[in-house]
Amino acid sequence: MPQLKLTYFDFHGGRAEAARLALHIGHIAFEDYRFAHADFAEVRKATPLGQVPTLHVDGVQVTQSDAITRYVGKLAGLYPADPFQALLCDEVMDAVEDANIKLGNTFGLTGDALKQARDAVVNGPLPMYLGWLQRQLQAHGGAYFADQRLTIADLKVFAYVRGLNSGRLDHVPTDLVEKVAPQLNAHMQRIAQTPAVAQYYAKFGA
Numbered sequence: 001m002p003q004l005k006l007t008y009f010d011f012h013g014g015r016a017e018a019a020r021l022a023l024h025i026g027h028i029a030f031e032d033y034r035f036a037h038a039d040f041a042e043v044r045k046a047t048p049l050g051q052v053p054t055l056h057v058d059g060v061q062v063t064q065s066d067a068i069t070r071y072v073g074k075l076a077g078l079y080p081a082d083p084f085q086a087l088l089c090d091e092v093m094d095a096v097e098d099a100n101i102k103l104g105n106t107f108g109l110t111g112d113a114l115k116q117a118r119d120a121v122v123n124g125p126l127p128m129y130l131g132w133l134q135r136q137l138q139a140h141g142g143a144y145f146a147d148q149r150l151t152i153a154d155l156k157v158f159a160y161v162r163g164l165n166s167g168r169l170d171h172v173p174t175d176l177v178e179k180v181a182p183q184l185n186a187h188m189q190r191i192a193q194t195p196a197v198a199q200y201y202a203k204f205g206a
């Protein structure tokens with residue numbers, strides 16, 4: 001197994017969470033390098049694009065969260081071998097990333113500007129993406145997004161829904177997902193109860 005070091009902010013969420021979970025579920029050893037927000041300016045200087053997460057693989061630093069999650073998902077056996085199932089898995093991950101970007105564009109705003117921008121996302125793109133994800137889940141059996149089993153698509157949606165529900169995002173109602181896509185919330189809760197996931201948060205905190 002290669003030597004892995006995953007660099008990201010020190011909280012349970014965001015663009016590295018699915019990769020952290022996949023590595024944990026796959027019992028793959030890695031350095032979970034977490035840093036405080038206050039240290040981001042310094043950390044980003046050592047990254048190729050000034051962004052996190054990055055993954056060092058035997059000393060080679062790689063960017064792009066979905067590429068990283070797919071790679072560790074393959075190592076952990078959480079990525080479909082079948083090309084069509086892999087396509088369904090990728091489709092969900094890319095859609096979540098698009099939704100992430102819509103909210104990401106509001107970061108850095110404050111006061112009324114933040115409220116206006118967040119309200120616009122909460123009332124427009126977010127229900128659209130959440131509704132689509134719920135329909136994808138239903139279309140593929142209701143339990144998992146692809147391959148009839150746990151894949152990194154489930155982990156990515158799980159982390160995303162958990163983040164939306166967390167109350168950490170000002171002006172994003174914590175009951176938004178429950179209101180517009182309750183089956184995604186049920187999916188999130190089921191994934192949370194998966195023994196390896198439950199054990200992860202019991203060990204490392206919520």
Ligand SMILES: N[C@@H](CCC(=O)N[C@@H](CS)C(=O)NCC(=O)O)C(=O)O
Nearest residue numbers: 014015050051052053063064065066
């Ligand atoms: N496409 C990149 C986006 C990474 C990204 O935007 N990361 C955020 C933190 S979650 C960041 O580093 N933002 C600082 C910036 O883009 O200047 C990925 O998926 O990894």
